[in-house]
Amino acid sequence: MTIDIRPFEVSDTEAVVSLWQATGLTRPWNNPYQDIHRKLSVQPELFLVAADDGVVVGSVMAGYDGHRGWLYYLASDPERRGEGIxxxxVEAAEERLLAMGCPKVQLMVRPEHGVAQGFYASLEYEPFDTWTTGKRLIAD
Incomplete structure (x- = not known):
């Protein structure tokens, strides 16, 4: 397997959005194109794709706020699951976060994504009880 982990490029947009749709990461209330646009304006070096011979087969967004890192939009091509993509x-995102001085990383997984929960557990991510809440500041 010759998977290249590299920074996202604008030309990857359609492939990444298609990947997110295929893996169930998109939601009607989030515009994936707007999420990409926003990410490219804040820490774009933390938006990574996995490519196999130029074809996007995975993605991850990361962010660091000075206190903790976050992972978002981790996806791998469903046809390529089990290949370590x-x-x-995740390892590439963690390495970049660590290089920025990030002491810990967190993520959110929807309850219906049991497979994702098992995947993260295999990477030594531990669940913890918190009340997660949010507020939409602008409409997508």
């Missing part, structure tokens, strides 16, 4: 993307 997701693991490599």
């Amino acid at each position: 997701g693991r490599r993307l």
Whole structure:
């Protein structure tokens, strides 16, 4: 397997959005194109893709706020599951966060994504009880 983990490029947009749709990461209330646009204006070096011979087969967004890092939009091509693509993307994001001085990383997984929960557990991510809340500041 010759998977290249590299920074996202604008030309990857359609492939990444298609990947997110295929893996169930998109929601009607989030515009994936707007999320990409926003990410490219804040820490774009933390938006990574996995490519196999130029074809996007995975993605991850990361962010660091000075206190903790976050992972978002981790996806790997459903036809390529089990090849280590997701693991490599998480490791690459963690390495970049660590280089920025990030002491810990967190993520959110929807309850219906049991497979994702097992994947993260295999990477030594531990669940913890918190009340997660949010507020939409602008409409997508």
